[in-house]
Amino acid sequence: MTRSERPRWRRGVDIVVRSVLPVLFALIVGAIILWALGKDPLTFYADIVANGLADGNWQNSMVLMSPLLIMGIALIVVFRGQLWNLGYDGQYLLGAVFAAGFGPTLTQQMPPFLAYVILSIGAIVVGALWTLIPAWLKARYGTNEIITTLVMSTIGIGIANMLIKGVFQDPNVVTPQTAAIPLDAMLPFIPGTQVNIGFIVAIVVALAFHVILTRTSFGLRLDVYGSNPKAARHVGINSRSMVVVLFLISGGLIGLAAAMDMLGQWGYLRANWNPSYGNEILPFVFLARLSPLASIPFIAFYAVFATGATIASQQAGLSVDFLMVIVALVLVFMTITEYVGTKRDLGQSYLPDELKDAFRRPFASMTRRTTS
């Protein structure tokens, strides 16, 4: 039975199971690692819930969620076009430097709302511009964008650090960091909570891109381009401008994420600080099957997990980098689940023929003369 013949609800259940299983497996293996390190996994996970959700801590998670979600959408847009924008760190930090560097003065000199808009637009432009060279090289010559975005990212991080230590250095402190935006000039809270309005921006961005990607002709053209660039050219889609547009949107959104993060959560930027949000949300973007709408719960989950686990690992005397291990495990289990699921759908064997051959006759290569 092929995939399309199955009842709709079965497919729905299938997709949910395939999205949740990798996270479960990752948490189980994470528990085993914790146990091997001599920590109590149950206490650790309970600490995560306590520090990420309970007693109003969910608000901290929501604050963290806003930049993560916007960044997730930024990745979804390029990934849908089968393009890899892995330069998120540089784009994020450059946008952040713009917002944090001009923030302290701008928020004092004009109505705060106007300052937020100007700072956000500036960060968007900076983030987008930083993708321009990789996008142009990819569009014009097909140069591998993974490499170019990574190189540009490293350069961007360097420039950001230079700016922080140089023109934007807070003259009143010794540590290399920008002047802080005054607390009362930061993004206002959503009434009744401690969550800044960046959260609303993030949700609006997610919803807007859900509509753009699924209900507009641009979304359709993007999907055609993503599934087969050659076919896209046949139906008259300009693949060059598509590449550039996708990269610009992606970089711009990452800049916006940085602006929201600076204006809403941090208020200042320290040199050599790099949260690497992009790496952390990568698996969850894929688990959401590159759907902006579906990415909301996944990124919410990760935001709670990250907020809770940061404190939980400090309490357990563990390096915060333990989070990375969990994220990596989610990625690995995600690809495996996907593989097993696809093979089952197609009714194929789980092992490739060549591999089975190799296992059946492990020493065949020694007795038979080969050309290699």
Add this chain to the structure above:
Amino acid sequence: MSDLFTPMFLTTFIVGCIMGAMPLMIAAVGETIGEAAGILNLGIEGVMLVGAYVGYVVALSTHSLWLGMLGGAVAGAVASLVMLVLNVWLGLNQIVLGIAVTLAGTGITSVLFYQLYGSNTPRVPDVFEWQIPGLSMIPVIGPSLFSQSPIFWVCVLLVVAAAWALKKTNWSLSIRAAGQMPSSLDAAGGSVMRTRSQAVLVGGVFAGLGGAYLSLIATGAFTPVITNGIGFVAIIVTMVTNGRIIWVAAMSLLFGLSVSLGTVLQLTSLNIPTDVIGMLPYVVVMAVLVIFARSVYISPALAAPYTRGAR
């Protein structure tokens, strides 16, 4: 300026240059072998870290740098098993897996390091500097280049051996066929899976060695995220040099030069921010990419899993 170019200064400079270049060179050779076979190993950063950490632990417990290097190489091969099984055998996405390996390697080495050595960081035994008779008497390059540890020379030998193997052996033909047109290798009776598996393992050994060189020889101790992006530089170097080891070596030396320049300039009164110097190699790479964009050839089979009969 005149006090800058004393023999003492130049010696320090060359030593720093070699220290910065070697880990990158070794890792980039591994990455070159992988990419020649069609494996874009984004996980090399993680593999290097695992190699660096295991090498450090082995060297501490056995008091032998040689065993440490060996441990790093073995650990590199083990860490690349993830790529081997999931990508080469099962055909899962290389880029996602590569990022996973990098994250896992960074995370687990950092967690284990804090767990075991959190409070005090013991240093590995000192490097034995082998003064090559005669040559080490030459001013400037004598006390720098010709007074390196024997491990340095073994690593140089390995790089040369890899260059030779990639140029002169039948094995390299299989490797390149697997990387450029896997179907032709298959049609000729070779095994894409076996060839790529070998390439991934050898690449892992080199990456692990590079990491161990970094923690054992270049710095003398492991610190979390000691590689600081060298793995990604290795990927970039590999892409730009297009499989030619001699250029890999040249690019690595350029990188080492800029690293060394950064350290040395801090000692002098010249006021150039270290961030600028750290950025220089990347700016050069980007300029090369922009100028030679037309001729940077990347095989369409790179990062694409091979399935027999699929188009």
